[in-house]
Amino acid sequence: MLPEVSRPRSVARALRHRTRRLPTGARVLLPWTRSHASTPEQILASVARAELTVVATAPYGLLLGGGDPDLAPLAAVERTHAWRRLLSWLPEDPLLAALVELLERTLVPRLPLGATRHALLVLERHPSLPGGPGPREQRLRLAPAAALASIPPEELAAPLTSPRARYLMFTLLAQLESRGPDQAAQSDHAGAVLPPPYAAEYAEWRAAHAADAGATALTRAWARDCEGRLRRGVDLTLAADYQLVGDLLSHHYRSFPEDT
Secondary structure, three states: OOOOOOOHHHHHHHHHHHHOOOOOOOEEEEEEEOEOOEOHHHHHHHHHHOOEEEEEEEEEOHHHOOOOOOOOOOOOOOOOHHHHHHHOOOOOOHHHHHHHHHHHHHOHHHOOOOOOOEEEEEEEEOOOOOEOOOHHHHHOOOOHHHHHHOOOHHHHHOHHHOHHHHHHHHHHHHHHHOOOHHHHHHOOOHHHOOOHHHHHHHHHHHHHHHHHHHHHHHHHHOOOOOOOOEEOOEEOOHHHHHHHHHHHHHHHOOOOHHHO
């Protein structure tokens, strides 16, 4: 294994120096960490200049953050307090840890380079065919939703008995669906991924989140242009928001049928 190159600008020179004695066809392993100064496009270009070929990539560290926001399946939530609280339970919840291990073993290796902050690159000395899979080919690797759907539901059944593991899985599915209908269709929604009882629970969870988001948006917007809302610098409409949210969820979104 080659040591990770700390200066992105000198990657090609360092790779060429460290692999100059390798015979054609020899392979080495290069650890890589994504940063603003070392993107997938830059590392692939450096590999090509060093007369090496990328024959395989192995991303890892789904929950470590720092991936490309356009590729990382959890980029939108990884900085939230709720997500950090969830991850703090990893040492205490073995089923949550088991789900993370399952995702690292089955989903993460099939993500494109850059979807996680860390990856291992398998390089081969091949002067006549330098380079490797370009940025477009890397991004066309198996989409996260399709990779997730490839996990047998029976392997998820035991970890998902933990509420925290279900929250992690539900959040991952929701983030994939939010990327557009093509992503969601590749997994055939939650039914292709989750065992039946948890698929039904996920549908209820998503509906509740949609109702909460809609009610929150309405309460933030309804008084925006209201004349006289401020009295001595105090927004008097804020006092109505708490009751308004309850009314919206009960009567508009029908979230609590027994109360209507």
